[in-house]
Amino acid sequence: MKKAISISLALVGTVFITSMIINHSSALPAAKDGIVSRPIPAGVMKIAEKSCVKCHTEGGKGMAQLHLNLSNWDKFSPEKQAGKAKDMCKMVSKGKMPPMSFREKNPGGTPSQEEVKIICDWAQSYQVIKK
Ligand code: HEC
Structure with missing residues (x-):
């Protein structure tokens, strides 16, 4: 059970970080084109x-x-x-x-x-x- 929680936490963390990176780069004017x-x-x-x-x-x-x-x-x-x-x-x-x-x-x-x-x-x- 504990293992399942830590796996899902890691998953959420990965998704969160990835979305941060995507958001961050699309906010830069240079990345657009x-x-x-x-x-x-x-x-x-x-x-x-x-x-x-x-x-x-x-x-x-x-x-x-x-x-x-x-x-x-x-x-x-x-x-x-x-x-x-x-x-x-x-x-x-x-x-x-x-x-x-x-x-x-x-x-x-x-x-x-x-x-x-x-x-x-x-x-x-x-x-x-x-x-
Ligand atoms: C003796 C002054 C003078 C020098 C030297 C000069 N310019 Fe200009 N330039 C102007 C003036 C005044 C204008 C705006 C009025 C006009 O369009 O004639 C202008 C306008 C421009 C424009 C806008 C044109 C438009 O119609 O949108 C560009 C681009 C430009 N210059 C590029 C250059 C470049 C590149 C050089 C160097 C190779 C240069 N100029 C050297 C005086 C100068």
Whole structure:
């Protein structure tokens, strides 16, 4: 009899712990669709530093920050990071960012083709993990 009780207690315990784990992981935003918040990789940040941060970080241009504030990147949800990374790829691929006036004043500040690819590969990596 005592044995039966301890077995059923162990069973209840196992179910309880399992449900805790399941509940806990589904409460994390990242677990839902498999993408997680991550910092901007060093390779991308290097490009952003010469081409984007002047306007798109704290103390930069008001309008630019409204669209994209790289200072707050690590606080973005994974979905927001994925969306913003995609926007960044789109804007540099089309040659819309950095703006023409910036390119004229900073000849070295325009991302090269390889650098555009680095940004877009990184943006793509969010989608790949998402599945
Ligand atoms: C000289 C300042 C400046 C620089 C440098 C700059 N931007 Fe911008 N960016 C802006 C401004 C201003 C806006 C908002 C107004 C607009 O859409 O033109 C903007 C908007 C954006 C948007 C939002 C576009 C939209 O329509 O939603 C993205 C994404 C973006 N920039 C990415 C970048 C990236 C990536 C770089 C670096 C490769 C960069 N920007 C460099 C000024 C800048």
